[in-house]
Amino acid sequence: MASVDHHYGFEPYSTLEVQSVEASTPQVLEGSNKEVVPHPESPYLQPVSTLNAWDAPKPEANGVDKEAAVTQGQNYGEAKRTICGLSPRIFYVVLAVVVLIIIGAIAGGIAGGLSSKHSDSSSTSIPEPKTEPEPEPGTTENVNVLSTSKLAASNWTDSQGYIHRHVFFQDPYNAIITRQWDSENKTWTTNNVSQLLSSSTTGPIHPIPGTSLACASADNNWGPLYEVHVWFSEASTDPEPTISWANLNDPIGNPNFWTYTPSILRTWNNTQLAVAWQRCLRDDCVGNWVLAYQGPQGFVRIANATNWDNNTEPVVRGSAVSAGASLALAPSLNGTYVHGLTLASQRRPSSMGKTTFIGDWNWKEDDGTILDDVDPLTTRQFAATTMNNWTEALFVALSTDGGVKGARWDGTAYNAIPQINFVDGESTNFSAIAMTTDATFYGISDDQIWEYTVDASDPSTFTLAGKVYP
Known part of the structure; x- marks a missing residue:
């Protein structure tokens, strides 16, 4: 509403403009926005006076109620009745318009609030749950362990009788990490090799990245000798990668001092590795490190400490094994000494075959079958351990669905174990496995590494010992 100027001359007027109201009444001057009322003394319409009770001179009291007279249509000159400076008719028209505007604003606000509430309710509604397939083991993005990492483990006992363990894996940056267990302090420590x-x-x-890992430890009291070695594949200038290894030569006195030895052992791409420390036939010698791997032509070969930088004669023909064949190597008794070795390899078409060391670096290539129904297309890797003072052995196979099955050597024959039962297992969808020679099992599952102990009386039962990492 525009402000109203009060003129105290002969012809007061108002600047109030209500175009829509004026257009709806017959008492409008064409081309004018002035509010008008009929004047009894003139045939023409006159402007409405804007003088109110505070501006107009007060008439002398004569006993006449002028407001009542105005209401009854009587005219007493300039003393016309006004409300807020407007004639009653215009005032009530304006009031009605204002009331309608207020009602419209209130109605619009309520409708807007309801619409907003409905919109908020729709936006915060719980969506339908989506069903997604379970990821393949070892293919998810991890933060602790490389999703394609393999696993290796070994154990040794010091002169005080304390047991030490080393578990190797790769972190998401491809670094080789070792977790070390000390039974004296009962603690795990970590080293980034x-x-x-x-x-x-x-x-x-x-x-x-994702290289096969193999680990072995020596604990010969002659010396005494305590060492831990880990083997892995590295890219080379040749088309095929080569095998290298790192040594921890003083695990008690200097556990952080590692040395590195590159190799000229050329391998089949993505070869799997298996290693064992072969004790000597006598108590006055150290023994040998023995490594099994697959060469460029697919033959399974053995390298040893006496001829480490050269390829030895193959022990399993390339035509007998699959590419990237799973391997496991376990020490065994050869007479009264732990000088024997048993090699398990993935054989065509679908079995775990046995190759036995028979002395003087001679091997019996096909020495029977350890486990049947082991399809290379659905098998990730093998692992092996010994039991009951080297008189028994257990070989296991990890399948691509994370399951584990195996076979037990009881001294006379291999007995199949179709399924391993993991007691108290937190997570058993394994992507990689390893075993030490004292019947301890390790597995990577859901970005974590778990430790289980094997029940020697019932090797189908593995009992959870705890988490290794993180």
Whole structure:
């Protein structure tokens, strides 16, 4: 509403403009926005006075109720009745318009609020749950362990009788990590082998992501000798990768001092690895490190500490095994000494075959079958352990669906174990496995590493011992 100027001259007027109201009444001057009322003394319409009770001179009291007279249509000159400076008719028209506007605003606000509430309710509604397939083991993005990492483990006992364990894997940055267990302190500690070798005179190392890992430990009292070795594949200038290894030569006195040895052992791409420390026939010698791998032509070969940098004669023909064949190597008794070795390899068309060391670096290539129904297309890797003071052995196979089955050597024959029962298992959808020679099992599952103990009286039962990492 525009402001109203009060003129105290002969012809007061108002600037109030209500075009829509004026257009709806017959008392409108064409081309004018002035509010008008009929004047009894003139045939023409006159402007409405804007003088109110505060502006107009007060008439002398004569006993006449002028407001009542105005209401009854009587005219007493300039003393016309006004409300807020407007004639009653215009005032009530304006009031009605204002009331309608207020009602419209209130109605619009309520409708807007209801619409907003409905919109909020729709936007915060719980969506239908989506059903997604379970991921393939080892293919999800991890933060602790490389999703394609393999696993290796070994154990040794010091002169005080304390047991030590090493578990190796790769982290998401491809670094080789070891977790070390000390039974005296009952604690796990962590070392980044790649980082420790990065500033050494022999390093750095460059393991292939997802490389097969193999680990063995020596605990010969002659010396005494305590060592831990881990093997892995590295890219090379040749078309095929080569096998290298890192040594921890003083695990008690200097557990952070690792040395690196590159190799000229050329391998089949993505070869799996298996290793064992072969004890000597006598008590006055150290023994040998024995490594099984697949060469460029697919033959399974054995390298040993006496001829480490050269390919030895193949022990399993390439035509007998599959590409990237799963391997496991376990020490065994050879007479009264732990000088024997048993090699398990993935055989065509679908079995775990046995190759036996018979002395003087001679091997019996086809020495029977350890486990039938082991399809190479659905098998990830093998692992092996010994039991009952080296007189028995257990070989297991990890399938692509995360399941584990195996076969037990009881001294006379292999007995199949169709399924391993993991007691108290937190997560058993394994993507990689490893075993030590004292019947301890390790598995990677759901970005974590778990430890189980094997029941020697019933090797189909593995009992959870705890989490290794993280």
